[in-house]
Amino acid sequence: MSGNLLSIGKTGLFAAQAGLSTTGHNITNANVAGYNRQVVVQATGPMLDTGVGFLGTGTQVSQIKRYSDEFLNVQVRNAQASKSGLESYHAQISQIDNMLADQTAGLSPSLQSFFKGVQDMAANRASVPSRQAMLSGAETLATRFQALDTRLGEIREGVNSTIEASVTMINSYANQIADLNDKIGTFAAAQQHAPNDLLDKRDQLVMELNTHVKATVTPGDNNSVTVSIGSGQPLVVGQRAFQLAAAKSPTDQTRLEVGYMTGSRVTVLSDSALSGGTLGGALEFRSKTLDPTQSALGKVAIGMALEFNAQHKLGLDQKGDPGGDFFSVAPAYVGRNSNNAVTSTTEVTAVVSDIANLADSDLKVEYDGSKYMVTRLSDKAQMEYTGAGATQTMFGIDFKITGASAKGDEFLVRPTIGGAANFNVLVKDVAGIAAAAPIATSSPLTNTGTAKISAGTVSKDFLDSPPALPVTLTFDKATGNLGGFPGATVQVTKSDGSTSSVAAGSVKFFEGATYTFGGVSVTMSGAPGDGDEFKISGNSGGVGDVRNIGLLGDLQTKNIFNNGTATLQSSYAQLVSTVGNKTREVQVNGKAAEALLTQAQASAGNVSGVNLDEEATNLIKYQQAYQAAGKVMQIAGTIFDTLLSIGR
Structure with a gap:
């Protein structure tokens, strides 16, 4: 009997000792990241049949249980990936937001200063000092465009560095997780129990992996886990780790993409395939903010250049x-x-020619074996190139495709991405500024009526096929016609806005009407007398003429973008507003993600975290259990000694 009592005491002693060790382990690892509390689970020992009933044989430690809730862990991992992604996004976009909105470093001050110089030149009759000031303002504007683009380029290089660093870390985590899968599987197979501390370490690695990219974890055989990323690409399967690579884009060698390695082959993953974490945030920032911002800035630069050049060509230096x-x-x-x-x-060559009809989108050119198709990526709209080596305008861009083609040929076209970087002033001499208009109008003092002819303007048609000047228009009172127009037809726009094309020999005089021929437009007012003449001639001596520079100044308020609904200033302001709103959105979402992560960590901590007060209580409990089991063994020893003394 005393032997059985001694055995019972010994099992209690061992169980209490295991409890003390486990409690001490919990206390000393309470501040270790990823540690999950452990508890000794006891079970009753096997029963002993004595013939008159079953007698207990003590206790046994059946399990060292690790408290961890996978459902809560998934929530923590997802919240961590979201928070890290938004932090990465915000760290990058805030740089652009501060730069664009800055009152000194942004584009708006330079744009306003340039047009002020243009208007001052018009007010000062195109004097040499005003010409020099206007030219200096143009150089400042060009420098500002280039500086903004250079800064965006530096941020782009930063994204490339982030991609490289994140890929390296992800591969490292994958290798470590695969190694732990191997060790955990070996221990579990040999001992029939999972090694709790290694499970904690593996879970912590998976958590840290989610700071770089969102990862999905599924249980595998023999206590292993399978980790996948993106749209289901496996990163860890059992003891095998797959690798990512930072690969150059096939259509842009300066742009790093994330590739998935299968053997020696690298398959480039789309930016949208990888979400969450530092890597996902950087990729999303580049595709949704950096690329559109650089393209939008380039669009303003190209729109400015196209419109200013078109009007400048209509003047004389x-x-x-x-x-x-x-x-x-x-x-x-x-x-x-x-x-x-x-x-x-x-x-393939492509040049923006119609800024008003240019959408904010990249394009793809593909050859299917019989024809070239141009696809606008934003809405998948397509047009076929039928130019046969000649220039063809599609989506506001002049395309020209030459050379021998092969089926599957593909090109990426980014219409405005380099607009700001390559924005330069071509006029280097103040004498080269075309401030004057190319035509001048006059009427002799001998005219008897009160009719006046406007100074006149010219359009692009004047450059293509200018009429022979001078042209003298004569009023015939009997017919009410203006004669002397060159060409076959004249476009007449009345004061009420109605327009009609009239044969040159039968053009009626209407007060306030505008007459257009050969790219020249003049407006008539007053009442002409019979035989009154109105002369339109070349402006050969118009040194002090500032009519064209005045029209150049008007471009500041001209709607030239988005089908004629946005000016230069409003287009840039829209860019600043878009970036600012997105920055605020990412900031708010980041704070919300941080709060969700805190809540998820608290919920998981309630299950798996170490409570030092509770562990202190357990220490006392197991200490008393140890002392009590020792007392049982002491009593068993006393009884045994008594039995021995009786025998003597």
């Missing part, structure tokens, strides 16, 4: 020569896919 391009217009970026056939010699 100080030498009496027609104006040329004032600003350079950057060609579209065309990226040839590196996977195109080696036999292909296809070349």
Whole structure:
């Protein structure tokens, strides 16, 4: 009997000792990240049949239980991935927001200063000092465009560095998780119990992995886990770790993409395939903010250059020569896919020509074996290139495709991405500013009526096929016609806005009407007398004429973007507003994600966290159990000694 009592006491002693060790383990690891509290689970020992009933044989430790709720862990991991992604996004976008909205570093001050210089030149009769000030303002504007684009380029390089660093860390975590899968499986197979501390370490690695990219975890065989990312690409399967690679984009060698390695082959994943974490936040920032911002800034630059150049060409410089391009217009970026056939010699050139009809979107050019299709990526709208090597305008862009093609040839076209970087002033001499209009109007003092002719304006048609000047218009009172128009027809726009094309020999005089021929437009007012003449001639001596520079100044308020609904200033303001609103959105969502993470961690901590007060209570409990079990063994020893003494 005393032997059985001694055995019972011994089992209690061992169980209490295990409880003390486990409690001490909990206390000393309470501040270790990812540690889950452990508890000794006891079970009753096997019964002993004595013939008159079953007698207990003590207790046994059946399990060292690890408290961890996978449902709550998933919530923590998802919240961590979301928070890290938004933090990464906000860290990048806040740089752009501060730059664009800055009153000194932004574009608005330079744009306003430039147009003020244009207007001052018009007010000062195109004097040399005012010309120099206007030219200096143009150089400042060009420098500002280039500086903003350079800063965006630096941020783009920062995104590339983030991608490289994140890919390296993800691969490291994958290898460590696979190694722990191996160790955990080995221990579990040999001992029939999972090693709790290794499980904690693996869970912590998975949690840290989610700070870089959102990962999905599913249980596998032999206590292993399978980790997948993106749209289901496996990162860890059992003891095998797969790898990611930072690969150059096939259509842009300066742009890093995330590739998935299968053997020696790297498959580039789309930016949208990877979400959450530092990597997902950086990729989302680049595709949804950085690329559109750089393109929108380039669009403002190209729109400015196209409109200013078009009007500048309609004027005369100080030498009496027609104006040329004032600003350079950057060609579209065309990226040839590196996977195109080696036999292909296809070349694609693209230049923005119609800024009003240009959508904020990249385009893709593909050859299907018989024809080239141009696809606008924002809405998948398509047009077929039928130019056969000649220029064809599609989506506001002049395309030209030449060379031998192969089926599957693909090109990425980014219309305005380089607009700001390549915005330069081409006029270097103040005498080259075309401030004057190319025509001048007059009427002799001998006219008997009160009719007046306006100073006149010219359009693009004047450059294409100018009429022979001078032209003298004569009023015939008997017929009410204005004669002397060159060409076959004249466009007449009445004061009420109605427009009609009339044969040159039968053009009626209407007060307040505008007459257009050969790109020249003049407006008549008053009442002409019979035989009154009105002369339109070349403006060969218009040194002090500032009519064209005045029209150039009007471009500041002209609607030239978005089908003629946005000005230069409003288009840039829309860009600033879009970035600002997105920055605020990401900031607010980031704070919400942080709160959700805190709540999820608290919920998981209630299950798996170590409560030092509770552990202190357990220490006392197991200490008393240890002392009590020792007392049982002491009594068993006393009884045994008594039995021995009787025998003596």
